[in-house]
Amino acid sequence: MKKALLASAALLTFSAVAHAQSSVTLYGRLDAGLEYMNGVPTGVGANGAATGSSHRFKAESGDWGTSLWGMKGVEDLGGGYRAVFQLEGSFNTMTGQGPGGGGLFNRWATVGVANNQFGTLLLGRELFISNGVWDFDPFGQSNWSSASLVRGRNWPQSSNNISYQSPKFAGLDFYGQYSLSNATNWNGNGTTPQGRNAGAYITYTTPLFQIRGMYDEIRNPANGTLGGVYDPINAANSGAVNGAYGFSREYTAMFNVFLGQFKIQGAYQAIRTAGMTGQLPGQPTTLDHEWGGVTWQATPAAALIAAVYHVNGNNGAGNATIYTAGGSYNLSKRTLLDLQVATVQNSKGANYGLNANNYGTSAATDNPIIGHSQTGVYAGIQHSF
Template sequence: MKQNNSFLGASASALLAVAAVASPSAHAQSSLTFYGVADDAISYVNNQHGHANLYLRQGNLYASKFGLKGDEMLGGGTHAIFVLESGFDLNEGEAASSGSIFNRQAYVGLSNDRYGTGTLGRQYTPYFLFVGPLSSVGSLTGAAGAHPGDLDGMDTTVRASNAALYVSPQWHGLQAAGMYALGGVAGSIGSGQTMSVALRYAHGPLALAAGYLRMDNALTSTANTEGSTSAAFDSTSTGSFGVSEVNQGYVTARSMRDVAMAGSYTFGPTRVGLMYSNVRYLPGARSLFADTASFNTYGAFARWQVEADVNLAAGVSYTMASKGNGVAHAARYAQLSLKQGYRLSKRTELYALEAWQHASGQTLDSTGQVVNAAPAVGDSQNLTGSSTPTQIVAMLGIDMSF
């Protein structure tokens, strides 16, 4: 990714220049905001493929990123809006995604107080936008709190390109959203398509949400230009998701389908919640597996605002995989996650994260072979799983928003 350093630097300079000269004073009814987060931590892992590791890991409490967003009032309660957002590696000074400067979000659209918001571009799905904040990840962060390998996309790994998104206004606490991402291939408009719908309800201390997500693989034939007989989820697919030792045996799926629901209740300084998700990988002609693979995850969490500047959170989850594809003893993953935060100011926070995960049973590796399931804590150890049934992670870090 080092070839992106000059590109990232030039792009950041350009954004800063634009933000400096474009301000609300340029137009009384317009605003332009430059924003971002810098996050880093000293991290310890007891076992990464057989070895303990002490290293710096960035983007733990919040993803390290910078962005530019604009809002222009058009009258009648209607706004023109846009967002350009890029992730970066704080420790290496590199772009988070090779060849894609605005890898996180890039969209433009219209928003109306009565009729809702419609946007076009690269965006998060309604599945994530509505359910994610109510899952344990919303209180524990993805690095240590995401379900194994962020299997169900409750962290920020799932996005869709070429997407049209509509979010309705709230009606008595109820809100709906729908997205369709077009493959854009002549003669095969649905190639690599992504679809998502979600509902959420919020009234007083109660919040509920449910979502559905479907991502299709753009490559479905039995051969490609390299003559390979199999391929992972193709980069031309509109949807993208995280790959880990938990799901790497199933990324050759012709389609991935997710369903999730979550709810939380707040009383005083305490917030508690429950969630459930089902993730299915459907096989096709190019797949290295023959039977549909299914993962069911159950989770619970609690968050306490101990004082104005101190917060604590804890979560547990249990993930169960299905049998099939030569797997006699289906994989199981149990995880406990903890978080402690102390705010030095409105923009700066010190934090500590701890997580323990135990794996049992069998799964498929990246070649489709049956292997023992390896624990991979949260979204921080995706391809650095433990060589033993247990993995422990601890982080001490700082994040600053701007």
């Protein structure tokens, strides 16, 4: 009996130690608000193009930030090593619907090993490395910001990843990501939903400023090229109709400057294709994208933001500029109110919208009529847990 009690006590002690060395955290964010927008396309004309414009007022989720929930955990392996995992999925706060075809954990599903001295190695699904502009976007990749004028090129996810985050050394750190196509052709051959994706960035951080240089590429799963091949039958499924916005290489230089209550941010992106054929008029093969803005932390709770985003494309794609202002007010450490006002001004050959819409001129894309503007106002509330 005494031996049994001793064994039970030892088992309980071991369990308590194991529990102390492991942890799982449930977290999330809910974002919801009301949105007004004019310059919304309507009607069906020649070749399916919109024929008119209207306005709308709607309830919206995720304009200021994606609504999401997830779990992350860590287990101490000893010797300074830790096993880590993260599961994260997005959803619509207004309807409760999840990501649909993207899977339950459409944003993150990773497992790996971390060490403070050697860095972190992960395997699984992640936000693609082009999301690395988030830290340098005045509006933090809200719906109307750094992804809008490149039609979502800056915020995709990718599967089959191997990624590495280095520790910081003398202000420098490195992050790299490699995504396998899982096809018999290394870059993709139409047998898998994703082509090979890859990228890396280096960041240098000081108390006064931060700079980041980034390169990334997204391959067309149909043929492994850095460009869309237009197919009117399969474009809706393959994403090829998006061309440079979907499949391309991207060179990015970004900066943050910290001046007391003010933060100044800016970036330049060169988006380039290779092997792209069959593009339609107004469908670019190259894009130059830049932005700049300033955030004023007026009080510990209140921030005011102003920014300008601009894109210029070849092949008659024209150019467009988003002018936007807004801000947030923290009711607590976890809850904030947000507001954004924005307008996109298109040149005579362009039809970029405030949202990161797909390429096209039909009303279904939500892009304004070619050469027309689009203006919107959004106000909402966000809670994190």
